[in-house]
Amino acid sequence: MIHRSLVLVAMLPLSAVWSGDLGASEPVVPGYERAHRQGLSNSIQGSLLASELACTACHRDKNSARKTAPSLIGVRQRLSVAWVEKFLEQPQASKPGTTMPHLLGHLQVEARADTIRQLVQYLASLQPPKAMFDLGLRAAVQPTVPRYWEKGDSQRGAKLYHSVGCIACHPVRNGDGAAQPSRLTKLRSQGYDEEEIAEIIRASGASAYVPEVPHSDLAAKYSKQALAVFLFDPDRFRSGSRMPNMKLAPDEAADLVAFLTSGAIERDDWPAVDKKLAEEGRRVFDKMGCIQCHAQDTPMNTTAPDWLTLRPNRGCLAEEPQPADYQLSVGQRDSLRRQISDSTAAKPSAELSLLRFNCLACHRRNGTGGLGIDRWHHFENVGDVDIGDEGRIPPTLDGVGRKLQNQWMTKVLRGEGGIRPFLKIRMPIFRHPDMQALPTQLEVADEGHREKAEDIFPRIEPTAALAISDTGCVQCHTMGSEQLPGIVGVEITGLSERLRPEWFREFMRNPVALKSRTRMPTFFPNGKSSRPDLLDGNVDEQIASLWWYLADSEGVVLPEKLVKGRLHNFELKPQDSPIVLRTFVRDVGTHAICVGFPQGVHLAFDGRQTGPRLFWKGRFLDAHGTWYDRFIPPAKPLGTDVVAVISGPGAHNAKLTDTWPDQVDNLRLRGYRLVSGVPTFRYRVGSTQIQDRMTPHNGGFVRRLEVAGADTPSVWIQLAAGKQIKHQGTKALVDQLTLSSNVLERAEVVGVNPRRIVISTAKMPSVISIEYRW
Numbered sequence: 202m203i204h205r206s207l208v209l210v211a212m213l214p215l216s217a218v219w220s221g222d223l224g225a226s227e228p229v230v231p232g233y234e235r236a237h238r239q240g241l242s243n244s245i246q247g248s249l250l251a252s253e254l255a256c257t258a259c260h261r262d263k264n265s266a267r268k269t270a271p272s273l274i275g276v277r278q279r280l281s282v283a284w285v286e287k288f289l290e291q292p293q294a295s296k297p298g299t300t301m302p303h304l305l306g307h308l309q310v311e312a313r314a315d316t317i318r319q320l321v322q323y324l325a326s327l328q329p330p331k332a333m334f335d336l337g338l339r340a341a342v343q344p345t346v347p348r349y350w351e352k353g354d355s356q357r358g359a360k361l362y363h364s365v366g367c368i369a370c371h372p373v374r375n376g377d378g379a380a381q382p383s384r385l386t387k388l389r390s391q392g393y394d395e396e397e398i399a400e401i402i403r404a405s406g407a408s409a410y411v412p413e414v415p416h417s418d419l420a421a422k423y424s425k426q427a428l429a430v431f432l433f434d435p436d437r438f439r440s441g442s443r444m445p446n447m448k449l450a451p452d453e454a455a456d457l458v459a460f461l462t463s464g465a466i467e468r469d470d471w472p473a474v475d476k477k478l479a480e481e482g483r484r485v486f487d488k489m490g491c492i493q494c495h496a497q498d499t500p501m502n503t504t505a506p507d508w509l510t511l512r513p514n515r516g517c518l519a520e521e522p523q524p525a526d527y528q529l530s531v532g533q534r535d536s537l538r539r540q541i542s543d544s545t546a547a548k549p550s551a552e553l554s555l556l557r558f559n560c561l562a563c564h565r566r567n568g569t570g571g572l573g574i575d576r577w578h579h580f581e582n583v584g585d586v587d588i589g590d591e592g593r594i595p596p597t598l599d600g601v602g603r604k605l606q607n608q609w610m611t612k613v614l615r616g617e618g619g620i621r622p623f624l625k626i627r628m629p630i631f632r633h634p635d636m637q638a639l640p641t642q643l644e645v646a647d648e649g650h651r652e653k654a655e656d657i658f659p660r661i662e663p664t665a666a667l668a669i670s671d672t673g674c675v676q677c678h679t680m681g682s683e684q685l686p687g688i689v690g691v692e693i694t695g696l697s698e699r700l701r702p703e704w705f706r707e708f709m710r711n712p713v714a715l716k717s718r719t720r721m722p723t724f725f726p727n728g729k730s731s732r733p734d735l736l737d738g739n740v741d742e743q744i745a746s747l748w749w750y751l752a753d754s755e756g757v758v759l760p761e762k763l764v765k766g767r768l769h770n771f772e773l774k775p776q777d778s779p780i781v782l783r784t785f786v787r788d789v790g791t792h793a794i795c796v797g798f799p800q801g802v803h804l805a806f807d808g809r810q811t812g813p814r815l816f817w818k819g820r821f822l823d824a825h826g827t828w829y830d831r832f833i834p835p836a837k838p839l840g841t842d843v844v845a846v847i848s849g850p851g852a853h854n855a856k857l858t859d860t861w862p863d864q865v866d867n868l869r870l871r872g873y874r875l876v877s878g879v880p881t882f883r884y885r886v887g888s889t890q891i892q893d894r895m896t897p898h899n900g901g902f903v904r905r906l907e908v909a910g911a912d913t914p915s916v917w918i919q920l921a922a923g924k925q926i927k928h929q930g931t932k933a934l935v936d937q938l939t940l941s942s943n944v945l946e947r948a949e950v951v952g953v954n955p956r957r958i959v960i961s962t963a964k965m966p967s968v969i970s971i972e973y974r975w
Contacts, residue, residue: 227530228254229298231370232556234411237532239569241552247540248547249556251508253443254300254527256517256537258493262508262546268300269441270494275329277471279427279438282321284418289317293528296417302517302525304489316485323482326474333437334430336451345451345899346972350429350458352932352941354974358460361453363579364625369562369572372413373579374460380416411562420462428462429454436632443558445629448616452899452974489524509546513538551602551642558636563626566598582623582689583819591719592689595626600715602640602647604704610640620692620699654702654752658745663758665735665743666750671760672732673724681757695754702748709744771824772839775799778878782822785835788845789814794873795836796880797821800897803840808870811884812851812919813895816902816938816975817843844937844975848922848955854887857917857959861952889916889962901974908962916962920948920971922955933958942971 233249251257257267276285288295290313292303305313336345346352361367362374372380419428430437432454435444449457486492511518517525518537529537540546547553555561561570572580572594582592601610612618614637616630643649674680678690696705704715710728712721724731725740736742750757773780775797786793792808803822805815819840853865867887873880881894892907906918923936928950933940935958947964951957960969 226293226297226528227533228300228527229412229414230254230300230533231411231414231559231562233533233536235561235569236556237536238411242545242547243536243539243543244545244547245553245556246536248553250533250537251540252557254302255494257508259490259505260508260511261505267441268443269439270301271439271442273324273495274327275333276327277325278329278333279424279431280422281424282325282471284422285324286317286321288417289320296415298412298415299417300527302527304491304525306526307523319478319482319485321472321482322475322478323480323486325471326476326479326482334426336430336433346903346941349451349899350426350455352972353429353452353455353457353459354939355456355459355463357453357939357974358456358458361456362460364581365447365449366563366626366629367447367457368576368579369626370414370559372415373576416461423462425458425462429458432457441633443633445558445631446616447629448627450899452901509541509544511541513541549638549642551639551646554635554639554642555598558631558633560598563595564598566601571595571597580624580626583625592623593626595624595628596621597716598643599717600647600704602643602645603649603701604647604708604715605640605699606701607640607644609699610643611637614639618699623689650701650703652701652703654697654748657702657706658748659742661736661742661746661749663746663750665732666746667758667760668735669724669732669743669747670750671762673722675760675762677720680759680763681754683759683763685762692754694751694757696748697752698754705748706741706744709747710740773797773821773824775803775821779880780821781875781878781880782824783808784822784824786815787835787837789835792870794880794882795822796895798897801840802897802900802902803838804846804895804902805838806880806882806893807847807851810850811868811870811882811891812893813846813902813904814848815843816846816973817841818900842937842975845923846921846938846973847919848957850919851884851893852886852889852891852916852918854889854916856915857949857951857961859951859953861919861957861959886916891918895973898972899974901972904971904973905968906965906971907968908965909967917959918962920945920958920960921973922952922957924955926950926956926958928958937975939974940971941974942969944969944971 230250230253233246233253236246236249248262251260251262252267255267255270256262258269284295288301289305292299292301305316308316359374368374374380423431427438429451431439432447433449433451435442435446514520516522517527518529518534518541522529527533555564555566555570563570563572565571577590577594580593609618613628614631616628619628670680674693675685678684678693680692681694682692684690708715710723710725712719712723725743728740730738730740730743732738732743736746773782776799778799780797782795782797784793784795785791786795786805789805789807790809793814794806794808795803796806797803801818803817804813806812807814815838817838817840819842820838822836822839849861849863850865850868852868853862854867855862855865865886867885869885871883871885871890873882875881879894879896881892884891884893888910889908890910892905892909894905895902896905908916908918921933921935921938921940923938925934925936927934928945928948931941931943931945933945933948935956940958944960944965945958948958948960951959
């Protein structure tokens with residue numbers, strides 16, 4: 202009988218063994234674990250640990266770019282003092298996997314408690330900057346609701362956490378936000394002993410067994426506001442860390458906070474500052490060397506020995522380490538000792554940078570890295586269109602230094618470049634100065650060429666390229682932001698800004714040779730053109746024609762198929778301003794007034810019953826039926842995430858009962874007026890006048906209701922309807938809709954199927970705002 206572990210081993214490529222002891226809590230440095238498993242040099246393994254553990258904050262090493270620790274300015278406004286005290290008492294117990302060393306382990310219990318008390322007083326005395334929680338210019342274009350960090354939705358946060366890339370580095374979590382067992386824990390639960398697990402890991406060449414970066418108890422650690430601001434802009438508090446900017450909007454950060462800190466309570470539990478204790482704490486802070494990591498602008502302590510001159514069995518690397526105990530695994534300690542014994546430091550390189558910043562958590566390069574296959578199902582594209590793995594997961598970095606222009610790679614790292622808007626997983630922003638060198642490092646590693654296109658391609662008229670594009674490229678690609686219906690693919694105009702011409706030539710000749718598993722077909726099988734009628738079938742000239750045709754993004758003459766598609770395409774696309782269209786809409790009726798917004802959220806207002814009937818996202822409407830044939834079936838939204846809002850009349854002035862009326866005779870729409878293209882709907886019930894305006898906000902809508910002329914307290918306005926309503930305080934969950942507003946505390950729920958959440962004009966101010974998200 203074949204042993205189950207040997208079956209797994211046979212399925213996996215040979216690699217190096219796991220560095221840890223498969224159970225102990227030790228610093229988690231994913232880049233080092235990859236280097237260790239691949240059997241990379243002692244200098245690379247040691248350099249990774251030296252920088253990521255900030256050894257070089259005290260010990261100079263000109264080749265190591267150290268990871269700096271978080272700023273402690275204003276820490277009392279961000280973190281719970283109870284968590285800080287526990288963290289100082291035992292860092293690994295409070296945050297498993299932390300790279301913060303234990304500095305107080307050598308002290309007796311009473312002395313340790315006194316030291317923690319002094320340090321807490323010093324930290325409490327550090328005054329925050331005035332704009333510590335200001336979201337800055339990036340959020341100014343997307344206004345946020347007051348106290349946005351308290352208004353996140355945990356279900357949306359769960360989807361976001363598992364789709365935009367968080368789980369490339371961090372653990373997969375359950376619906377309640379709890380981390381799922383690690384892959385190692387799962388192996389143990391399946392009955393494998395430690396020797397069998399080590400054998401499996403030794404044989405694994407996939408990324409599945411690189412340790413995830415664990416979270417601490419975020420609800421116990423952070424205030425909600427501080428965590429939201431950190432997720433929105435990690436550099437605010439950790440300018441030298443490895444956490445990149447995930448391009449989150451403020452409301453997305455709030456959704457993640459709700460998911461990651463279920464049940465968190467806001468608190469201000471820090472003690473009043475005792476100046477004497479705070480001064481003692483400052484001296485302890487300096488004496489223990491905390492300032493070397495936590496004050497980025499402080500000059501380095503030049504009295505400490507250089508990194509490679511240390512004695513490998515002393516100090517932090519001793520069997521009983523002092524003054525700092527990182528709680529290293531045996532493998533980590535041995536790697537550092539070997540590097541020091543060899544006296545070799547790894548020089549800056551693409552390999553080192555990619556490992557240091559954990560780029561290989563998402564991307565594969567040279568047979569290693571990439572998202573674990575067990576996580577692929579979390580990642581899809583925006584339209585859920587099957588275009589293969591290329592349409593779901595980040596691209597490989599194989600040969601990227603000879604593929605992409607350096608300036609384009611720089612733009613991508615800055616968050617400015619992107620040709621794959623269909624991916625839900627996001628390419629983060631890397632602002633760390635060490636990443637500025639990565640494009641050049643990749644160019645050197647991959648032997649990228651800098652030939653000019655003029656030296657490679659003869660100038661050829663675009664006639665042949667137009668014909669090739671019309672029969673091939675447009676079937677899968679976007680060109681100049683135009684595409685055939687249902688097409689989701691990479692934008693291919695503007696090639697000269699992105700691609701090196703020599704790589705383009707090789708790729709067109711044989712796509713699979715440069716990009717394994719690609720769905721890109723070859724137009725030149727066996728070196729022969731599939732269009733011999735163009736340029737006498739000359740392959741090089743046809744490729745040259747394609748290059749010059751696709752080189753620029755401006756002024757591209759579209760292929761015939763795209764031109765015809767545009768002529769027969771009546772899809773309305775709000776771009777610079779909203780579009781308002783009266784039409785027939787399914788589930789709304791013949792008096793629908795549809796409003797499409799450039800922000801990608803749209804609504805259908807019921808002009809007969811009054812009130813918003815549908816919200817949706819993505820594409821707006823096709824106007825063909827409205828403009829040419831009003832008797833075809835009613836239009837329906839072209840986009841996704843279509844949700845019903847209200848059902849039946851939007852308001853009535855009768856006594857409220859558990860039955861909402863099907864019709865209100867004195868409810869009349871009095872038209873709408875446009876302000877900046879956005880309609881304000883005006884309707885009347887009895888003598889009560891209502892103005893109803895919906896504007897895009899944080900991926901949803903803010904609905905502003907203004908009431909005037911009410912002559913009775915019994916005018917009720919419907920806010921939403923659904924099969925299930927959960928209403929508590931300032932929030933209501935109505936099927937897929939989440940409503941947020943202070944006035945919801947005065948709202949009531951009536952009816953059975955559907956149920957409705959309504960509010961009386963007698964219980965609301967003359968102007969109210971409700972946020973709708975889904």
